[in-house]
Every structure is written in structure tokens, then in C-alpha cells.
Amino acid sequence: xxxxxxxxxxxxxxxxxxxxxxxxxxxxxxxxxxxxxxxxxxxxxxxxxxxxxxxxxxxxxxxxxxxxxxxxxxxxxxxxxxxxxxxxxxxxxxxxxxxxxxxxxxxxxxxxx
Amino acid sequence: xxxxxxxxxxxxxxxxxxxxxxxxxxxxxxxxxxxxxxxxxxxxxxxxxxxxxxxxxxxxxxxxxxxxxxxxxxxxxxxxxxxxxxxxxxxxxxxxxxxxxxxxxxxxxxxxxxx
Numbered sequence: 001x002x003x004x005x006x007x008x009x010x011x012x013x014x015x016x017x018x019x020x021x022x023x024x025x026x027x028x029x030x031x032x033x034x035x036x037x038x039x040x041x042x043x044x045x046x047x048x049x050x051x052x053x054x055x056x057x058x059x060x061x062x063x064x065x066x067x068x069x070x071x072x073x074x075x076x077x078x079x080x081x082x083x084x085x086x087x088x089x090x091x092x093x094x095x096x097x098x099x100x101x102x103x104x105x106x107x108x109x110x111x112x113x
Numbered sequence: 114x115x116x117x118x119x120x121x122x123x124x125x126x127x128x129x130x131x132x133x134x135x136x137x138x139x140x141x142x143x144x145x146x147x148x149x150x151x152x153x154x155x156x157x158x159x160x161x162x163x164x165x166x167x168x169x170x171x172x173x174x175x176x177x178x179x180x181x182x183x184x185x186x187x188x189x190x191x192x193x194x195x196x197x198x199x200x201x202x203x204x205x206x207x208x209x210x211x212x213x214x215x216x217x218x219x220x221x222x223x224x225x226x227x228x
Contacts, residue, residue: 006155009153034216034217042221043221043222044219046217049216093215100158100161100171101158101217102172103155104155105153105154105155106153
């Protein structure tokens with residue numbers, strides 16, 4: 001069935017280091033892959049997304065890569081800062097039947113000063 | 114600013130009670146969704162609606178029902194609440210007309226505790 005797996009579940013880094021979160025998806029027809037950031041007590045908000053016709057997308061310190069053959073995509077955060085501490089969710093857009101997003105279980109990122 | 118709002122923000126209730134969570138949006142979006150968030154399980158889709166006459170079950174619809182009263186309003190009901198429905202509930206919207214993005218916009222969440 002439709003599934004998105006996300007790893008790791010928790011990630012702890014020192015300020016200035018890089019952080020990488022990885023996700024795999026089950027449906028090869030998926031064509032849209034967003035990443036959401038949820039700060040403590042707040043709602044999830046989109047930070048970056050990528051479509052299946054692109055292999056990489058970058059926005060300042062964050063980047064997302066997509067490997068369609070392997071059905072996995074990753075979020076890369078460089079030069080991490082304490083304000084990057086949050087829970088990050090990947091998702092995949094499943095087009096079979098009614099279009100809907102399936103989310104990964106989330107990664108809790110802690111950036112230590 | 115156009116937004117997604119949820120009421121109530123917090124609710125404590127007892128087992129067996131009927132509960133309704135409400136969602137309103139001023140974004141003019143056609144699509145609306147209800148998710149629940151549990152630690153370690155991410156966001157799981159309960160129900161979604163692509164217009165007023167369209168209602169679809171998500172991954173975990175058992176024990177829940179919904180009503181799309183208008184384009185801007187989508188409510189979630191727990192007919193007889195049970196403790197394992199204790200969770201954070203999010204409403205979200207997306208724009209059917211947007212070809213550039215399938216971005217979903219989330220409400221602030223409702224924290225529900227069933228005793």
C-alpha cells in the first residue's frame with residue numbers, strides 16, 4: 001500500500017554542522033515531494049518541495065534531492081542553527097485514485113549551540 | 114491574511130461523549146483535510162474533501178465522521194470518544210486550481226484529550 005518511511009526519528013547535531021534526513025516511498029507514480037517543518041507547539045509549514053522531473057532543489061541553507069529509480073528523497077540542511085530545531089516531515093503525493101499526501105513519521109532535529 | 118482556523122484549540126472530554134472539531138478557512142481553497150498527529154506516527158489522514166459534495170475516507174477513518182457544510186467549513190466529529198483518540202488534530206487546505214504546488218496549509222491544531 002501507500003507508504004512513506006522516514007529516518008532517523010531523532011537527530012542531534014552541533015551548531016554549524018550539516019543534517020540529513022532521508023525518506024523512501026512506495027508508489028513509483030508519486031510526483032511531488034514536500035518537506036514540512038513543525039516547531040514546538042506550532043503548525044507544520046512547508047519549507048521546500050520537489051517535483052519528479054527535477055533531481056535537486058536548493059533554497060539557501062536547505063536542499064532536497066530525489067532519486068526516482070531508488071524511490072527515495074532527502075533533506076539537507078547546512079550550517080545548522082539553533083532555530084532549525086524542530087520536527088521535520090517528508091511527504092509523497094500519491095496520485096492513484098484521489099490525490100493525497102502521505103506523510104513520514106517525522107524526524108526530531110536538535111541543534112545544540 | 115487568509116488563514117485556516119480551528120475551534121476549539123484544546124478540549125478535554127470523557128469516554129463516550131460526542132465531540133465536534135471545527136475548521137474554517139478564508140483562503141478560498143477547494144480541498145480540505147483532517148489529520149491526527151501522534152508522537153512517532155507523524156500525520157495520518159482521517160478524511161478529506163475536494164468540494165462540498167465530495168467526502169473521502171483517509172487512512173484512519175474508523176470512529177470519525179465529517180461534514181463539509183460549505184466550501185470554507187469542514188468539521189470532524191467523534192460520535193463516541195475513546196481514550197485512544199487522544200491526539201493533536203490538524204485541519205489543512207490546498208488549492209485545486211494551483212498547478213504549481215500541491216502545498217497544504219495547516220490550521221493551528223486542536224489538542225483533544227479523552228479521559
